[in-house]
Amino acid sequence: MPYLVQKGNTIHVPAELLGGEKSSTITVEWSQRLSGRQQDYYVCNYTVKSGGESDGVIYVQTDKLDDLKAKKIDGGDYTFRIDESFQYGQNQEQTKRFLVFHNMNNWPYQHRFVEPTITALGAKGKKFVEPLDLKGLLGIDPAGDAVQGVDMVARCFVGDYLHSY
Template structure:
């Protein structure tokens, strides 16, 4: 599944704050971290996920119409490869420059088997060694 700008994406609003992770990275020679909610999403019946920065939750809620939102320029994305396979979203302060694998690594560390199962559904590798090679990119802008 490839989530593109303009797509309608659905979620269960009751799951907005169920899963929280800390993403850690280095930027401008300093260590940084940020709290994110990991929320399961669907597009066209296929599963994915969105990382919503905790301090951006109210802003994200403002984008919801019931249980759907439209992907626009305010979102970034990570993915398995250039074909868009395994694409997932981030809604946060876009000046933060964490590598894609930092998000996925944080999810696996915090959510354990549930995180691993979601990665498998997306067709993403579970072993963190290869993840660091595949996700060596920063998040992409729409």
């Protein structure tokens, strides 16, 4: 069974991808308490540094980046310990997991993160969703037809809220 990032693990996020000049953002849209909401998130890959071998995708609410940086455990490096301030999404088979650092009063469904990664970032988004193994999980190529990709992602993640550690 693949290793899934757990509470207590440390992860590394490349600094240039997290608010730096090579960073990418997506807008997540959802409905909550009968009103439409949206929020911008940085999206980048992470690598588990302790507790197991794994990599994945992390979404960081853009106006919460300073809060995340305050949690650094290494001087100039972006290494963080996973604690209850992170949430996660995972596929139904529980073989792939992504992380979210945001205001936990926001309740978007899991697929609200993965869908815009595919559609908004196009070919660039492929490098972010590769750790989610959409081709292996869903039988689609994320670099291929984005409409088909979004539909297949929705089938895998639809209706599930983020999980808390």
